[in-house]
Amino acid sequence: MRTRSGRGTARGSSADRGIGAASERHAAEETLDGRWLVLGKDGRLTAYARTRAGLLRWTETRPGGPHWSEPESVAIPGLTHLSVTQGADTYVHFLGRRAREGDGPPAVDIVHAIQYQTARPVTEWRSLGNPHKDRERAARLGAPVAAVSASGRVHVLVPNAGGGLMLRREAASGKWEPWADLKGSGVRDGFAAVAHASGRIEVLAGNRAHAMRWRQTEADGDLGQEPNIALRVTPGTLALLETAPDRATYYWADEETGQLLAHRPGGWVVPLGGASTGDRIAVLRAVLDGYDCTVLAHRGLDGQVMLAVCGTENEGAGLWWSPTGEFGVGAPALALDGHGRVVLAVIGPDGAPRVARQGAGPGLSLDPAVSV
DSSP states (O other), rough: OOOOOTOOOOOOOOOHHSSSSOOOOOOOEEEEEEOOOOEEETSSSSHHHHTTEEEEEEEBBBTTTTTOOOOOEOOOEEEEEEEEETTOOOOOEEEEEEOOSSSSOOOEEEEEEEEOOOOOOOOOOEEEOSSSHHHHHTOOOOOOOEOOOOOOOOEEEEEOOTTEEEEEEBOTSSSSOOOOEOOOOOOSOOEEEEEETOOEEEEEOOOSSEEEEEEETTOOOEEEEEEEEEOOOOOTTOEEEETTTTTEEEEEBBTTEEEEEEEOOTTTOEEEEEESSSSOOOEEEETTTTEEEEEEEEOOTSSEEEEEEETTTTTGOOOOOOEEEEOOEEEEEEEEOOSSSSEEEEOTTTTTTEHHHBSSSSSSSSSSOOEO
């Protein structure tokens, strides 16, 4: 499978770029955790990023681009972490860790908001509370990750003060169930979850010794802990992708070497080549030249985004990382646009997203990136 980037292409004029570079007020400072480039039901892509003030959003003006809206901001005071996930219904969910200063330890809680349709307003932020009643322990609550089952039920997962994993999820009625302790030991921020097409959710979280795994045996059932796996995961690099029915492939950077690796339970650990800066790896399944393929992107040690393609579940046959010529901050994002083309997005050094789309021809070649 041939992979070619738009490397070395000039960045072009503001007319070439679509909307133009971000103003200082609307310049992104970091990416959201999770898949921050999403496709709406109407076929338009939306990109999300963070500033100190809260959330930034850019939306395609029509399916397939190339033009985007001006950046829109949503104020969210006190956030220390913000993640994003999308359900099969295309609703976009935002989960934040909020810390409000005062006398003594900060008052920490988890907040949740939803965007129901492309370019529509984000709902009010609702507090999901904190599993700890003691304020000192509550202040040590970790960063949330979420997954949405096929029925639309949101599952919020967060490391507690003791190093275990906590779950709060929506009930079938739409009300929130109480916090549940999933156990675990030494769970660190930067873990990952995936919702399979069947509705079952799987979670992988690392500690300093190994990786812990939880999964549902039925859709919307209990998350039960599976045997630990001897993986040393660099926090924040892990990505899970469903590569066969109810089977996920794990992609991460080894904590000792920084090398990128892949693994499926019951199989071997497969070296992918390349080394990570500690950002999450972007992964996507796409049909290329009639083949089921996995596309991967990560930010290299020099800050340049690297791209690779392999047959799905065939990483062992080898893959080759191609430089894209794009430099950015935080993790890159991958998505399919409204025409089914692979799209790579990065947050550029100027705080504006840069977007490259799959071009014509065999394999995966990206047209020159444009600034949003």
